[in-house]
Amino acid sequence: MEKKICVITGGGSGMGLATARLMGKTHYVIICGRTVGKLQDAIKNLQKEGIECEAFPCDVGKLSSVQKLAAHASELGEVQAVIHAAGMSPHMGEAEDIMQTNAIGTIYMNTEFAKVMGEGGCILDVSSMSAYLTPAIVMPRKLYKYALEDVELFRTKINKRLRIFPKSVRPGVAYGVSKDFAIWYSKQSALMYGDKGIRVVCVSPGNFETPMGKLEEDEADKFTSHAAIKRLGKPEEIAYLFSAIVDERNGYLTGLDIICDGGVVASGVSAMTR
Ligand SMILES: NC(=O)c1ccc[n+]([C@@H]2O[C@H](COP(=O)([O-])OP(=O)(O)OC[C@H]3O[C@@H](n4cnc5c(N)ncnc54)[C@H](OP(=O)(O)O)[C@@H]3O)[C@@H](O)[C@H]2O)c1
Numbered sequence: 001m002e003k004k005i006c007v008i009t010g011g012g013s014g015m016g017l018a019t020a021r022l023m024g025k026t027h028y029v030i031i032c033g034r035t036v037g038k039l040q041d042a043i044k045n046l047q048k049e050g051i052e053c054e055a056f057p058c059d060v061g062k063l064s065s066v067q068k069l070a071a072h073a074s075e076l077g078e079v080q081a082v083i084h085a086a087g088m089s090p091h092m093g094e095a096e097d098i099m100q101t102n103a104i105g106t107i108y109m110n111t112e113f114a115k116v117m118g119e120g121g122c123i124l125d126v127s128s129m130s131a132y133l134t135p136a137i138v139m140p141r142k143l144y145k146y147a148l149e150d151v152e153l154f155r156t157k158i159n160k161r162l163r164i165f166p167k168s169v170r171p172g173v174a175y176g177v178s179k180d181f182a183i184w185y186s187k188q189s190a191l192m193y194g195d196k197g198i199r200v201v202c203v204s205p206g207n208f209e210t211p212m213g214k215l216e217e218d219e220a221d222k223f224t225s226h227a228a229i230k231r232l233g234k235p236e237e238i239a240y241l242f243s244a245i246v247d248e249r250n251g252y253l254t255g256l257d258i259i260c261d262g263g264v265v266a267s268g269v270s271a272m273t274r
Helices: 014-023 036-048 063-076 095-116 151-162 170-196 211-215 217-224 235-246
Strands: 005-009 028-033 053-057 079-084 122-126 199-205 257-260
Touching (some): 005 063, 014 028, 014 211, 053 063, 063 079, 079 235, 095 151, 095 170, 122 170, 151 170
Parallel strands (some): 005 028, 028 053, 079 122, 199 257
């Protein structure tokens, strides 16, 4: 493969698909997700636009699935960019599933791709402004270190902590915690893989016009009224940010989280604001 490879999880819809359109101008794109039909539709549309791409079904919450993806991508060519946009929101599943996809999935993606990437590579993890809006007291940050030592132990401890909360609020808490963890883990990854020449950057989006954004519409209204820009973000706006971050010309950008939320977090609003 002459072109460098860009892997996009959650590439069948929303932010991931919008990013595939931009990354496809310079890279061979592999889009991933769990729903084969969704991926196939996306590939058809991308190919009509002249983008060289393929679909690879993958569940980021399953280690063997991520290992197959990393092996396949690296057999094709040099994996320069990984845009890990797959995620589950509170309306998409139970607390443990949300934790498995958003938190454990980030561990699997960063760990497995760091093994096959090298100098000039960039992994972009996607968090959420929820990590900033959820009260810090809820975050079990003392448990995060277990993720570096023993993923199974981390999973057990964090899920046990989630069960303290009433069932009705658990998915929301799991989302905020999983995204707070993703920021922390992304920064740890930047430190772990810097010597290999791999950058790791996190982005925390606000409310965007995507299938997930639609499910969270009622909550979004509350926050956009406080924002500097009083509308939802457009998928192509965040796609532009993602593609700029992974660009090799951004070689000194690593180990940070970039909030792209139209100014919601800056307003000081919180999940507790009525
Ligand atoms: N939209 C917003 O307002 C908003 C706000 C803050 C943060 N975010 C974050 O931004 C990222 C992109 O979301 P989006 O708005 O573009 O939503 P989206 O259109 O729903 O995209 C999410 C994608 O992730 C895939 N996915 C979910 N679980 C997966 C798993 N276990 N393994 C592999 N793929 C999985 C989904 O496909 P399958 O179901 O087919 O697997 C879907 O295509 C997410 O991480 C989300 O948490 C979004």
